[in-house]
Amino acid sequence: MRPLTEAETRAVFEKLGKYIGENIQLLVDRPDGTYCFRLHRDRVYYLSEKLLKLAASVPRDSLVSPGTCFGKFTKSQKFRLSVTALDFLAPYAKYKVWVKPGSEQSFLYGNHVLKSGLGRITENTAQYQGVVVYSMADVPLGFGVAAKSTQECRKVDPLAIVVFHQADVGEYVRNEDTLT
Amino acid sequence: MAAVRVEAVLAAAEEQEAEKRRSITVEKELELEFDLGNLLALDRNPPSAAPLRGAGPRREALLRALARDNTQLLVNRLWELPAERAGGAGGPLVARLPEPAFRLPREKPPPRPRPPTRWEQFARLKGIRRRKKTSLVWDEQAKEWRRRWGYRRAGGDPARAWLAEVPAGADPEEDQFARLRREKRERVARNELNRLRNLARAHRDGSAVPAAPLHPTGHQDREELRRVARVARVSTASLGRFQPRLPKEPAEPPSRSGGKKRRFEPLLGNLAAERSRQLELLRDIGSKKPVLDITRAVNKQLRQEEAEAAAAHKGKKQSQRGKRGRRQQRPGRSGKKSGARRQQQQKSAGG
Numbered sequence: 001m002r003p004l005t006e007a008e009t010r011a012v013f014e015k016l017g018k019y020i021g022e023n024i025q026l027l028v029d030r031p032d033g034t035y036c037f038r039l040h041r042d043r044v045y046y047l048s049e050k051l052l053k054l055a056a057s058v059p060r061d062s063l064v065s066p067g068t069c070f071g072k073f074t075k076s077q078k079f080r081l082s083v084t085a086l087d088f089l090a091p092y093a094k095y096k097v098w099v100k101p102g103s104e105q106s107f108l109y110g111n112h113v114l115k116s117g118l119g120r121i122t123e124n125t126a127q128y129q130g131v132v133v134y135s136m137a138d139v140p141l142g143f144g145v146a147a148k149s150t151q152e153c154r155k156v157d158p159l160a161i162v163v164f165h166q167a168d169v170g171e172y173v174r175n176e177d178t179l180t
Numbered sequence: 181m182a183a184v185r186v187e188a189v190l191a192a193a194e195e196q197e198a199e200k201r202r203s204i205t206v207e208k209e210l211e212l213e214f215d216l217g218n219l220l221a222l223d224r225n226p227p228s229a230a231p232l233r234g235a236g237p238r239r240e241a242l243l244r245a246l247a248r249d250n251t252q253l254l255v256n257r258l259w260e261l262p263a264e265r266a267g268g269a270g271g272p273l274v275a276r277l278p279e280p281a282f283r284l285p286r287e288k289p290p291p292r293p294r295p296p297t298r299w300e301q302f303a304r305l306k307g308i309r310r311r312k313k314t315s316l317v318w319d320e321q322a323k324e325w326r327r328r329w330g331y332r333r334a335g336g337d338p339a340r341a342w343l344a345e346v347p348a349g350a351d352p353e354e355d356q357f358a359r360l361r362r363e364k365r366e367r368v369a370r371n372e373l374n375r376l377r378n379l380a381r382a383h384r385d386g387s388a389v390p391a392a393p394l395h396p397t398g399h400q401d402r403e404e405l406r407r408v409a410r411v412a413r414v415s416t417a418s419l420g421r422f423q424p425r426l427p428k429e430p431a432e433p434p435s436r437s438g439g440k441k442r443r444f445e446p447l448l449g450n451l452a453a454e455r456s457r458q459l460e461l462l463r464d465i466g467s468k469k470p471v472l473d474i475t476r477a478v479n480k481q482l483r484q485e486e487a488e489a490a491a492a493h494k495g496k497k498q499s500q501r502g503k504r505g506r507r508q509q510r511p512g513r514s515g516k517k518s519g520a521r522r523q524q525q526q527k528s529a530g531g
Contacts, residue, residue, distance in 0.1 A: 001447060002444045003445045003447065003449070006461070009461060010461060010465065013458075014465060017465065022462070022466055024462055025462060028455060028458045028459060034455065036451060038447070126476075151479045151482045151483060151486075155486075
């Protein structure tokens with residue numbers, strides 16, 4: 001386990017910023033305690049100082065997961081956000097997409113969201129903007145990337161993809177073995 | 181008494197002031213030669229011989245006056261050059277110097293030529309001259325021009341040679357393929373040894389040959405090339421700090437420890453400092469985003485176009501009532517058949 005280098009921190013913040021914008025400050029600078037990011041085996045974890053001190057005394061080979069895993073660095077040093085970060089993205093999300101009950105299951109199985117399944121979408125969503133996907137009952141289901149801007153969403157035909165799937169809570173069941 | 185002293189003091193002060201504001205014009209018999217690019221002024225006037233002979237204060241005074249006059253002339257010329265203000269309106273006035281005309285001598289002696297290698301000596305002795313080889317060779321089997329060596333060479337792929345004849349006086353039990361491989365290895369090794377020997381000889385005789393060759397030979401491995409590339413990058417005046425990276429070079433510069441262990445921040449270091457650093461980084465990232473949001477502008481434009489289109493369409497509709505309007509609308513609407521088909525597709529995609 002080690003702290004992130006400058007370049008790695010920049011990559012993580014840029015990725016997070018695509019979903020929550022300048023609200024990352026609320027993650028970095030919290031009133032209820034000191035939280036930090038640490039890298040363990042190419043995965044980025046978000047944990048409190050208390051937990052960090054506890055985890056520091058665990059040998060590296062035995063340590064599975066300190067804190068919450070936000071994502072991992074791939075072999076080519078790109079940062080990939082994982083579904084376990086959803087709890088921290090959902091309250092601070094800037095652009096949201098609500099999905100109709102009929103196509104919730106489709107999204108949870110890993111498919112993209114089609115126009116026919118789109119319930120609501122935040123105004124002024126740009127194309128390729130990071131969005132958090134909710135059900136109509138405001139339960140966060142996952143996150144993705146908007147394939148079309150809000151304006152284009154209105155004009156496009158019902159079978160067009162409006163949100164590219166990136167992660168959903170169904171992965172907790174599907175990828176049980178690989179999630180940390 | 182006091183008045184006389186005061187007058188004397190005033191006179192001395194006036195004299196000092198006059199000395200300071202001496203005239204900037206200098207009289208010389210021969211004009212000086214100037215090379216303003218090198219800030220050089222050549223004075224060919226023969227100095228007066230008498231004061232220079234003996235060492236003493238007169239000599240010093242004369243030399244100082246000479247230096248002062250020549251410098252004054254040089255500065256006069258500099259003031260005549262075209263000048264501009266560096267760094268905007270309030271910056272300092274900077275003169276634009278012309279190209280230097282005077283060639284300055286070398287700082288270090290020129291490099292000695294490399295001593296000839298053993299082969300070069302032999303070739304000179306025998307009178308053997310280099311014959312330029314063509315890059316392509318006609319391959320009779322493949323009936324086309326192939327390169328002399330390398331990928332798809334003339335004479336077939338040596339790795340696929342399936343026949344190795346046993347030469348006349350050789351042991352029939354010997355493995356010919358192994359022999360060929362061994363001989364090739366020996367040839368390569370001998371070639372490499374000779375190359376290094378030549379290099380060592382050149383280095384010993386003191387010519388300017390680098391111990392590790394900086395040009396790519398065919399026999400360097402990846403690590404050596406990487407080392408050589410690093411040396412090349414660092415051999416600039418700023419020690420490689422502003423050198424642009426090659427297309428496939430890694431972005432992060434290697435550490436100052438020269439490729440040994442990476443050093444990270446301590447795990448439980450100063451968390452407050454870490455937090456402040458991260459906040460600064462966030463501010464930096466935030467400030468880099470462009471102020472003009474292109475997508476918003478595009479969306480605004482789209483909305484405008486939509487509104488205009490809707491207004492135009494409404495106007496058209498009202499004028500086109502009747503059979504014509506109805507006939508145009510029908511192909512656009514979804515019929516019963518296509519709608520059912522679409523619903524089926526959706527269900528299969530969702531399930």
